[in-house]
Amino acid sequence: MKRVKLKVAYEGTQYHGWQLQKNGETIESQLNLHLSALLKEDIQVIGASRTDAGVHALSNIAIFDTSHRMPAEKISYALNQRLPEDIRIMESVQVASDFHPRKCASKKTYEYHIYHAPFPNPLIRNTSFFTYVDLNLSKMKRALPYFIGTHDFKSFASIHSSAETTIRTIYELCIDEDGPLIKIRITGNGFLYNMVRIIAGTLLEIGQGRMKPEDIPEIIAACDRSKAGPTAPAKGLTLYSYEFVDGEDKPLHLL
């Protein structure tokens, strides 16, 4: 028996999110289906980040155990032959049998993309949120430093969040402009349910002058979801990278 870690990329448009649902395809259901067929065992993956419907990933993480003798690093190639083309395994490696992605210290980076122009760009319509409203980018940028550091982010968590603690650390938050594409990039040790989308929604409020950059400390201190901006649409969000800080995921070269 060995434990295998997958790095999974997907366009979430066609799926009901990561997590198994009674009705509708999910990333998890697709992985379980095709892994089970490939390895001729009943495989149930465990995901690191349960992304919502419409959210994308370049690097989400899943683990599973198998007694199949296929070398772990070959599984990516074989599984990609079976998966639909909007899901791809970027890497498969063997990890320690007690490695669990949600029980390891990790650094996650998300990007939220806003396409800011008079009309939507059809080439990135599924991976960006389109808006034509006036946005004051320099005000949005002035708000960023207030988020950095360790805070109770309860104001930026969906009320449906079931997290034990709402304290999280944000290492980096920046906005890059690539022509009409505004890229909000955020790195932290973890994110509450909808946290990145609520931060993006709050920055959009600031960009439109409905909130001020200087309001952020007060919004954080309130620990009240209703003080922050709305949850920005799912399609603009992509999980970019998932890094395990203490390296428990290093592949075991036992084969």
Add this chain to the structure above:
Amino acid sequence: MKRVKLKVAYEGTQYHGWQLQKNGETIESQLNLHLSALLKEDIQVIGASRTDAGVHALSNIAIFDTSHRMPAEKISYALNQRLPEDIRIMESVQVASDFHPRKCASKKTYEYHIYHAPFPNPLIRNTSFFTYVDLNLSKMKRALPYFIGTHDFKSFASIHSSAETTIRTIYELCIDEDGPLIKIRITGNGFLYNMVRIIAGTLLEIGQGRMKPEDIPEIIAACDRSKAGPTAPAKGLTLYSYEFVDGEDKPLHLL
């Protein structure tokens, strides 16, 4: 009666190219259908560049005549309400009644995107050509200057090309690397049928060591399609911009 110029963006994946076909939807058929419904006239657009099936555009050009009293610049908004979301009108303006996009001096810029990694990126699977083969980028870049200038590009035209002359001028040709994404950008006064895809295919041959950068002058001089590389797949190609050199397309402010 007025002549209206549209700037049209589309993801070409779901279409049989620009030009009307007996079977299958095309960009032209969609524009005719929805413009005719909107303006309550039989509208037949004339396109500047008849892109192939699977090729995309951020800025293709179409013109049509209408006697409808809707101001030209409002047509983009109204038409975007009707078009499928993979086609968007980025601009609509009135132009001189004798303006014809294929009879004007113009500068066109295309990009050909190659996603060069072990596995495809699902987020850009429709707008880039994926390859995992070894590519020597510096060799590919060394080939670029040979294409610049005015040449007979017969070797880089599909044998199905019906152009009167195969002489074209390339103003700029460069390769930018954005992580694993290789962007070939080319600007010229016009391109023969499949010319950008054959140049991309030839650069890919050079990157794999099957041709040499220094072979390009000889390939051009041969005026023989069989001397150049294969035609790279359509999905990697996007028409980025279309500029009319002498400004005949300047909107008429008569309204």
